[in-house]
Amino acid sequence: MNIKAVSWSFKHQALQFIADPQWIIPSIIAPFLFTVVALYMYGDVDGPVVLTAVLGGGVLGMWGNTLFTSGYSVSYDRYNGTIEPIMLTPTHLIDVIAGRCIWNTFIGLLNAGLVFIAAQVVFRVGVNVLDPLPFFLMLAMTLLALASIGLMFAALYVLTRASFVIMTIMEFPIYVFSGALFPVSSLGSLAPISYFLAPTWGVDAMKIAGIAGYESMTSFGILFDVGMMIFLMLLYVAAGMLLFRTIERNIRESGTLVRY
Amino acid sequence: MPFVSDRMRVIRSSFVMSIHDTFTTVRPSIWIIQLIVPSLFAMFFFSMMATWAGADPEFVIIGNAVQSIGITTIYAVAGIPGTQKHIGTMTSLAVTPSSLFSIFFGMSIFGIIAGFMSIAVSLTAAAFIFGVNMASINLFSAVIVIVLTAFSVGGISMTISSVGIYLRTSAIIANIAAYIGLVLCGVNFPVSDLPGWAQTIAHCHPLTYAVEATRGAVNGNGIMDMASTWSDPIPMMIILGIIFIIVSLLTFGFFEKLSRNSSKMDTF
Numbered sequence: 001m002n003i004k005a006v007s008w009s010f011k012h013q014a015l016q017f018i019a020d021p022q023w024i025i026p027s028i029i030a031p032f033l034f035t036v037v038a039l040y041m042y043g044d045v046d047g048p049v050v051l052t053a054v055l056g057g058g059v060l061g062m063w064g065n066t067l068f069t070s071g072y073s074v075s076y077d078r079y080n081g082t083i084e085p086i087m088l089t090p091t092h093l094i095d096v097i098a099g100r101c102i103w104n105t106f107i108g109l110l111n112a113g114l115v116f117i118a119a120q121v122v123f124r125v126g127v128n129v130l131d132p133l134p135f136f137l138m139l140a141m142t143l144l145a146l147a148s149i150g151l152m153f154a155a156l157y158v159l160t161r162a163s164f165v166i167m168t169i170m171e172f173p174i175y176v177f178s179g180a181l182f183p184v185s186s187l188g189s190l191a192p193i194s195y196f197l198a199p200t201w202g203v204d205a206m207k208i209a210g211i212a213g214y215e216s217m218t219s220f221g222i223l224f225d226v227g228m229m230i231f232l233m234l235l236y237v238a239a240g241m242l243l244f245r246t247i248e249r250n251i252r253e254s255g256t257l258v259r260y
Numbered sequence: 261m262p263f264v265s266d267r268m269r270v271i272r273s274s275f276v277m278s279i280h281d282t283f284t285t286v287r288p289s290i291w292i293i294q295l296i297v298p299s300l301f302a303m304f305f306f307s308m309m310a311t312w313a314g315a316d317p318e319f320v321i322i323g324n325a326v327q328s329i330g331i332t333t334i335y336a337v338a339g340i341p342g343t344q345k346h347i348g349t350m351t352s353l354a355v356t357p358s359s360l361f362s363i364f365f366g367m368s369i370f371g372i373i374a375g376f377m378s379i380a381v382s383l384t385a386a387a388f389i390f391g392v393n394m395a396s397i398n399l400f401s402a403v404i405v406i407v408l409t410a411f412s413v414g415g416i417s418m419t420i421s422s423v424g425i426y427l428r429t430s431a432i433i434a435n436i437a438a439y440i441g442l443v444l445c446g447v448n449f450p451v452s453d454l455p456g457w458a459q460t461i462a463h464c465h466p467l468t469y470a471v472e473a474t475r476g477a478v479n480g481n482g483i484m485d486m487a488s489t490w491s492d493p494i495p496m497m498i499i500l501g502i503i504f505i506i507v508s509l510l511t512f513g514f515f516e517k518l519s520r521n522s523s524k525m526d527t528f
Binding site for chain 1: 286290291293294295297298299301302304305306308309310311313315331347402432435440442443448449486527
């Protein structure tokens, strides 16, 4: 991976965001409203459950932002006619997309922060984190886990001109299977799907660090969650690189890159 | 009546073109998946939340089946001006003798039909996948309610769409309108749980009545049972649908003029 290209792509995406920051709003609305629904639904239950709703809403916010902004960034290159020049440079497309994904996920933190603030101000929910340092460390790692999934999907956005279809379809599965707003165990026979998602382990680790008396998915503790998260992240990045390489070759051969 | 027939011709050709446009970019199979999958996941997601919170999952599943129109119709219709700006055809459309309202109304019909299909499929899924008891459903009422929902939500979508002619994007307002039903319209919990000011807003949104009427139809209520007074869901959906169509007609004219005067038609 070309670190210089990744860092410049990160800076470029940051500048684009600063030029038009309104794009954070569409990606935060759904997760924010889901949190409000959760707070209404869980209204009669005790503190830790309400805290779960707020933490979960934050994670959903990060995912919404990663998914939509990463997808749109490729679509806009297609719309604006800049995807071909990018492909002509010696830098691999994955390096450009990786920088963007990292920025988008980083901005997702802002989404999470807004959900926390809104919960405090509007619903007067006391968000008391049990162990702040490991909690924020796990939050950062969950962000990277989401970015790695975003990177993998970005390859598909390059392949298809209907990236918005993938974005719409992929939004809810992560919400459902990450265990962000309800425990993975309540998914019953579908629960094993969650174990293949790095953010699921991140959410579990965050809850171990943040919520007193939280019952983890496994009995192995936070380090096991971290290990699983890193393993799955590496797997996603490897799959993403492979996908990018294959798709890049295919679209060069077929000449279908700028079709939309 | 040459004026009416011209207008109808514009609406019809815009409708046909919008179908061509949609399926040129997206394969029909993928379009159908896009129509069904998010709604099914939303129903599943919120029913899981309801189960965990000790609420009634059936209440939530039916609510979200109706809410599926929020994503399909509101988002699709409200996004039309943004798409035209992006592909550079907005000014070309504006310089034609046809009114933008007729063109965009024609383009919106497909989104409104998609919304109708989305609710119908979601309610079918509610019965056959999520196991909602539909033994006493009044099928005639359910069909009428779905048609009226598509009509009334189509009206609100057109109003939002008009804003997109002037603003750089209508995506923000479309997002708010598409998802606000989750909180305000009794989709996941009763409207009576909301604070007073929020209940007032809820009663101006056709989705609130659509959710109430759908639950009524599932419980076996006939159309007349839900239309005995003006404040019942069926008359309210018709009234709000007509009001929003009239409002959209006015706002289209207003934003078109504003956009021409400020030369903002191509800004995105």
